[in-house]
Amino acid sequence: MKLVVVGGVAGGMSAAARARRLDETAEIVVLERGEHVSFANCGLPYYVGGEITDRDDLLVQTPDSLRAALDLDVRTRHDVVGLDAQAKTLLVDTPAGRRSIDYDALVLSPGAAAVRPNLPGIDSPRVSTLRTVDDAIRMRDNVEAGASRAVVLGAGFIGVEAAEALSLRGLDVTLVELAHHVLPVVEPELAALATDELGRLGIDVRTGVAATAIEHRAEHDVVHLSDGTTVEADLVLLSVGVRPDTAVFEQAGVACERGAIITDERGRTNLDGVYAVGDATISRDAISGERRPVALAGPANRAGRLVAEHILRPESARPIPRPLATSIVRVGELTVATTGATRQALRRDGRAFHTLHLHPNQHAGYFPGASRLHLVVQVGEDGSLLGAQGVGPDGVDKRIDVLATAMRGGLHAADLIDLDLAYAPPYGSAKDPVNLVGMMAENVLNGTTRLWYADELEDLQDTALVLDVRSASEFDRGHVPGALNIPHTELRDRIDEVRDAAAGRPVRAYCASGMRSYIAHRVLAAAGLDSATLSGGILTLRAVLGREAVTPLRVPEPAGT
Numbered sequence: 001m002k003l004v005v006v007g008g009v010a011g012g013m014s015a016a017a018r019a020r021r022l023d024e025t026a027e028i029v030v031l032e033r034g035e036h037v038s039f040a041n042c043g044l045p046y047y048v049g050g051e052i053t054d055r056d057d058l059l060v061q062t063p064d065s066l067r068a069a070l071d072l073d074v075r076t077r078h079d080v081v082g083l084d085a086q087a088k089t090l091l092v093d094t095p096a097g098r099r100s101i102d103y104d105a106l107v108l109s110p111g112a113a114a115v116r117p118n119l120p121g122i123d124s125p126r127v128s129t130l131r132t133v134d135d136a137i138r139m140r141d142n143v144e145a146g147a148s149r150a151v152v153l154g155a156g157f158i159g160v161e162a163a164e165a166l167s168l169r170g171l172d173v174t175l176v177e178l179a180h181h182v183l184p185v186v187e188p189e190l191a192a193l194a195t196d197e198l199g200r201l202g203i204d205v206r207t208g209v210a211a212t213a214i215e216h217r218a219e220h221d222v223v224h225l226s227d228g229t230t231v232e233a234d235l236v237l238l239s240v241g242v243r244p245d246t247a248v249f250e251q252a253g254v255a256c257e258r259g260a261i262i263t264d265e266r267g268r269t270n271l272d273g274v275y276a277v278g279d280a281t282i283s284r285d286a287i288s289g290e291r292r293p294v295a296l297a298g299p300a301n302r303a304g305r306l307v308a309e310h311i312l313r314p315e316s317a318r319p320i321p322r323p324l325a326t327s328i329v330r331v332g333e334l335t336v337a338t339t340g341a342t343r344q345a346l347r348r349d350g351r352a353f354h355t356l357h358l359h360p361n362q363h364a365g366y367f368p369g370a371s372r373l374h375l376v377v378q379v380g381e382d383g384s385l386l387g388a389q390g391v392g393p394d395g396v397d398k399r400i401d402v403l404a405t406a407m408r409g410g411l412h413a414a415d416l417i418d419l420d421l422a423y424a425p426p427y428g429s430a431k432d433p434v435n436l437v438g439m440m441a442e443n444v445l446n447g448t449t450r451l452w453y454a455d456e457l458e459d460l461q462d463t464a465l466v467l468d469v470r471s472a473s474e475f476d477r478g479h480v481p482g483a484l485n486i487p488h489t490e491l492r493d494r495i496d497e498v499r500d501a502a503a504g505r506p507v508r509a510y511c512a513s514g515m516r517s518y519i520a521h522r523v524l525a526a527a528g529l530d531s532a533t534l535s536g537g538i539l540t541l542r543a544v545l546g547r548e549a550v551t552p553l554r555v556p557e558p559a560g561t
């Protein structure tokens with residue numbers, strides 16, 4: 001068996017390494033266009049920022065180490081420029097000229113290339129992307145040569161990481177994003193917290209605007225934005241997305257959708273003996289079943305390993321799982337993480353679901369260092385877990401990973417209540433935030449809790465009694481205009497007051513984070529009132545309404561729960 005792999009980084013190298021472990025006799029050739037294989041592309045922003053000091057740390061393996069450990073024939077500076085799937089040959093540009101290389105099985109893992117929008121001035125030498133070790137070295141050299149102003153175009157995960165890295169190096173950074181908020185795959189009420197944190201780092205965040213041109217001048221470039229403003233820059237980083245690097249293979253007859261290679265659950269393409277994995281492919285989404293690209297290292301590595309099994313040990317190979325696209329990013333002192341579907345995606349798919357907002361502490365509140373964890377969880381009407389996101393200074397990774405595991409395992413929301421999670425005060429709570437998600441979901445699904453949402457506030461102010469159940473002193477520091485204040489502890493004795501004020505209208509209760517208004521809701525509902533509790537309380541309301549919350553609504557920073 002001669003296995004040829006195109007692309008020597010995440011998916012490709014996983015396939016090659018696994019193939020060797022399964023078959024000592026196979027001839028395994030890895031063709032890589034660049035200078036390096038098995039490099040840590042996920043570490044590139046941290047090299048630019050200086051947290052990874054030595055560039056050699058980015059080079060996880062070399063052709064020599066791979067030859068020695070796994071007997072792999074790794075050929076760098078080998079660019080595959082043609083494929084004849086009938087003849088089972090590749091056409092390859094090598095340092096010694098163009099060559100033909102034959103194969104029995106072929107794994108394509110060519111990854112994705114950075115999108116370069118067709119902007120005037122995009123070819124300025126100060127404009128770069130961050131995809132390769134050489135890109136990172138160039139960018140760090142520019143910083144060390146005295147660059148002091150950077151514009152980062154695109155506030156996805158890599159754009160945010162790069163903006164933070166450049167800001168850590170002391171540059172004035174402007175982060176530009178076309179969408180209405182940074183980290184577009186993150187729910188807006190959580191992304192708002194990331195925006196605040198980027199501001200705290202001194203990064204100038206501009207959302208809802210696009211770059212329209214880059215003007216190259218002798219001393220610096222000038223980035224023109226769609227709102228008419230301009231920003232001067234010594235370096236401009238393009239991070240506006242990626243596109244599968246598949247042109248050669250599509251031309252050769254490999255079936256693609258939106259440029260990404262279509263594969264089945266064994267990684268097979270439409271061509272005999274040709275498999276594909278990683279950023280170059282399009283996968284079925286674990287929640288919607290729709291095809292969508294997922295450009296993440298974990299799915300690429302795992303698919304590479306499984307494809308090798310399908311080629312060499314097909315009888316026992318497991319199908320490649322549909323990705324949940326679980327991902328995580330550090331933003332200053334915060335962690336932002338997500339798994340599964342967003343609200344927007346579920347609405348697009350016409351799914352019936354509930355959104356839960358929770359703000360528990362990451363560990364026992366009485367133990368020093370307690371901090372809030374902001375969670376948004378999407379739960380289907382049938383109790384299925386559809387998506388979860390979290391933001392906070394500590395403990396986010398653990399909760400999103402547990403929720404991703406529960407989703408992969410097909411657990412329902414109520415099953416989360418029964419998860420037996422490790423607890424001692426420095427690590428969690430006897431009711432872990434994940435258990436709380438289950439409890440809240442069960443309450444919502446069986447009608448014990450009824451939620452209302454921050455974006456309904458404007459309509460409700462005319463049609464409902466808005467009831468603030470916090471203490472009088474909290475109320476005095478600021479509240480939703482027109483709200484009646486009755487602390488939840490007094491509600492049972494003052495229920496007639498509520499009934500009179502409501503005058504037949506529904507009652508919509510709120511508190512700081514949703515806990516006290518949930519208790520109030522139970523009292524109100526037991527008294528026969530049409531009531532609901534604000535999902536996530538003022539903490540979520542403030543994040544949803546943004547600046548609007550401060551002025552017309554005079555909604556304060558909440559204290560307590």
Ligand SMILES: Cc1cc2nc3c(=O)[nH]c(=O)nc-3n(C[C@H](O)[C@H](O)[C@H](O)COP(=O)(O)OP(=O)(O)OC[C@H]3O[C@@H](n4cnc5c(N)ncnc54)[C@H](O)[C@@H]3O)c2cc1C
Pocket residue numbers: 006007008009010011012031032033034041042043044045078079080081109110111112130131132158245248277278279280294295296297298300
């Ligand atoms: C800066 C940065 C940070 C990232 N951070 C994270 C992170 O924190 N977490 C995460 O999950 N993911 C992260 N990713 C994404 C992750 O690196 C990719 O999802 C993963 O590397 C994809 O693996 P792949 O094998 O499909 O492609 P790649 O790892 O990109 O490898 C493809 C290789 O194929 C080569 N190639 C392409 N065409 C040819 C050809 N015709 N002939 C020969 N060789 C070819 C390319 O030169 C490239 O080296 C990051 C990516 C970048 C760029």
